[in-house]
Amino acid sequence: MLKIKNLHASIDDNGVLKSILKGINLEIKAGEVHAIMGPNGSGKSTLASVVAGKEEFEVTKGTVLFNDEDIEDLAAEERAHKGIFLSFQYPVEIPGVSVTNFMKTAINETRKAKGLEEMPAKEMLKLIREKSELLEIDRKFLSRSLNEGFSGGEKKRNEIFQMAMLEPKLAILDETDSGLDIDALRIVANGVNKLKSKDNAVLVITHYQRLLEYIVPDFVHVLLDGRIVKSGGKELAHELEEKGYDWIKEEVNA
Ligand code: ADP
Ligand code: MG
Numbered sequence: 001m002l003k004i005k006n007l008h009a010s011i012d013d014n015g016v017l018k019s020i021l022k023g024i025n026l027e028i029k030a031g032e033v034h035a036i037m038g039p040n041g042s043g044k045s046t047l048a049s050v051v052a053g054k055e056e057f058e059v060t061k062g063t064v065l066f067n068d069e070d071i072e073d074l075a076a077e078e079r080a081h082k083g084i085f086l087s088f089q090y091p092v093e094i095p096g097v098s099v100t101n102f103m104k105t106a107i108n109e110t111r112k113a114k115g116l117e118e119m120p121a122k123e124m125l126k127l128i129r130e131k132s133e134l135l136e137i138d139r140k141f142l143s144r145s146l147n148e149g150f151s152g153g154e155k156k157r158n159e160i161f162q163m164a165m166l167e168p169k170l171a172i173l174d175e176t177d178s179g180l181d182i183d184a185l186r187i188v189a190n191g192v193n194k195l196k197s198k199d200n201a202v203l204v205i206t207h208y209q210r211l212l213e214y215i216v217p218d219f220v221h222v223l224l225d226g227r228i229v230k231s232g233g234k235e236l237a238h239e240l241e242e243k244g245y246d247w248i249k250e251e252v253n254a
């Protein structure tokens with residue numbers, strides 16, 4: 001599904017081009033859950049941003065293929081329409097727009113981009129009911145104004161609901177450094193586990209091993225200074241939790 005080959009990316013840091021990703025290779029197949037771990041500043045969020053197509057980063061070398069298509073020239077929105085979903089971004093507050101109405105708009109815009117008609121209201125309601133039941137979201141929540149006064153957990157619930165409605169092929173979850181409290185963590189993990197299927201893939205990005213106790217990855221990769229320096233199974237996450245990252249740095253420098 002996702003094939004990243006020798007990816008290099010930089011950012012303009014006050015007029016100086018700063019290299020952040022320095023040759024990433026990664027392949028994610030449908031049905032797989034991958035985790036990327038690494039110390040703060042290693043480039044995890046940059047990798048997520050580059051795959052999602054955020055424009056502040058410049059790809060200087062390498063390719064990103066999504067279902068065998070080179071997506072370099074596609075805008076973030078077009079990538080989203082193709083099924084790439086990036087979560088845990090800074091959430092927007094839209095006063096006066098309910099969770100439901102926001103979701104309806106999001107669904108219909110995606111359909112429009114694919115040349116489809118708006119989803120009939122009945123079908124939309126059925127979809128909303130189905131997904132909200134799956135994620136145990138109550139009706140009151142659906143009529144609330146988007147993110148206004150949401151707790152951390154409610155923001156996460158809303159994001160996961162968004163993901164459930166949009167049914168992305170590749171969901172990228174970037175856990176911010178501040179981390180999630182335990183309730184938010186459970187909401188996210190339950191949602192992801194319920195939405196997982198043989199046809200979609202998940203990339204979980206995290207600084208800590210905590211989230212991976214709930215979302216069990218098939219593969220774990222360690223990102224260090226813009227490179228994936230080690231890959232393994234879920235046991236690698238436990239090893240990192242126990243021993244930190246220094247031993248890997250030593251391994252790399254040896
Ligand atoms: P991580 O998510 O692993 O903590 P990031 O991808 O956020 O790492 O950052 C990787 C490196 O790129 C860090 O050194 C960070 O300071 C730098 N960086 C990220 N975004 C910017 C930016 N907008 N301007 C300048 N430097 C940035
Ligand atoms: Mg960081």
Ligand code: MG
Nearest residue numbers: 044045176177
């Ligand atoms: Mg980050």
